[in-house]
Amino acid sequence: MPSPLIRPDLVLSSGGPFVAAAALTQRDARETASHSHARGQLMGALSGLVSVGVNRQQWVVPAIHAIWIPPHYEHSVRSHGPFSGWSVFVTEARCVTLPREPRAIRTSPLLREAVKRAATWPGAELDTQQARIAEVILDEVAASTPESLGLPTPEDERLAKITNAMLTDLSDSRRLEEWAVWAGLSPRTMSRKFVAETGLSFAQWRQQARLLRALELVADGVGVTTIALELGYDNVSAFINMFKRATGITPGRYMAVKAGLDSEVHDS
Template sequence: MGDLKFDVNARDSSNGPAVFVAVGHGEEELATEPHQHARGQLFGSLRGLLNVELDEGVWIVPAIHAVWIPPHHRHGGRTNGPFHGWSAYVAESACDNLPRHPCAVRTSGLLREAVLRASQWPSGVFDKQMQHVAEVILDEIRTLPVEPLGLPFPREPRLQRIARALVANPADDRDLERWAAWASVSSRTLSRRFVAETGFHFTAWRQRAKLMRSLEMLAAGMPVTAIALDLGYSTASAYIALFRRTFAETPAAYRLRLQP
């Protein structure tokens, strides 16, 4: 991902400091290939939107949120337009009482200041003052509220094929029966297993996929009405109402949070 790769290189292990932070920025849309490492990783941004994909699902990371990835979870990422972000790497030995599963959290001012302080640490040094800052970062990961930004994937291969197709094109208006036929699975099995494996009914999941894509479109500066129509909503007000129920604010208000 160029400057945004956040590559841990030789430090991709639990050796060294409990926490270290890398920062990156870029003006073009960039991506990093799926990979995994022994350290836990917290992605965050100061500007722009980051898309993080794991085997378990997709997370969208606007500037007011961060995504936690425990050690050894395969993941990749891409930016949506200009981006300035950071990534905190946590030694596996320090992850015991941190979330066991990937999740999104709302960042606090304290976490943001702590990771920016840590990003300035010289390599090879980890003194008592740095340890205090690292403990603040760990405590924030441990206690910050989890946010509903994840889009979990089903595990069953045929259902996952449907899920990935909808992520690629959330506006696809095929109904459950047509999707079931496309994937060679019965509609009853599709409905039942989607709930069992994702926690969402199929219709609710695809609405969530649309909302996740709309965050990217908001970050790109698209008008709210154009977003609603492109994603297949009957009216802009229908999109705004669903967005407000999910994120507790309007798309326009949320867009302001994506700015520097």
């Protein structure tokens, strides 16, 4: 049972400050079973990587990103090895202007600095200066745009059999037609059901699965060549191009940004 990230009353109660925050750095992996609470939660990573299960999806939260979970959404949390991160809890009344659905976002330096300050507060009612900083956090969440860091899970048993096998070995490059035969489906049925149940085509789902695994491996410091081979890419350039299209930066630049955030953690 992991130790509480923040005082339980600041998560479960509608009273107290309308924004409460906490930061955590630990060497051991952290896992929290599925749960929900009345406050909305913004969960961010400074270093390492966290997976959040919510709404029949697995969301990956790599460094410089965060996930917004509205009030009362069931969710589970698992870190991949050592990590540093933070969470902000927002009273339900103040979530009215915030996104109604879970979303992953890329955090701005302004948001990270505001959260860092909020994490030092004692959990009492906010003074005027603190309230202004808390409003900045809410404004940043309200203005955020979604990032594609989720992986929807199909309900159909045959599709789930395929996705589970793919997640076990993402270097397996069998074509849709081959997977369909393996699972006892016609290619047309498999293609149609994939879109209907996940909102993604088969090719899009596999690329998303590879991207999320790549983010985990990059966060762990694994070399680009090793990652490309593990994910089934023909060459390193193809992997780098995919990563840049999806994230806007190369794996090397991503690691440089992450290293800068690591320095912030150690210096603070």
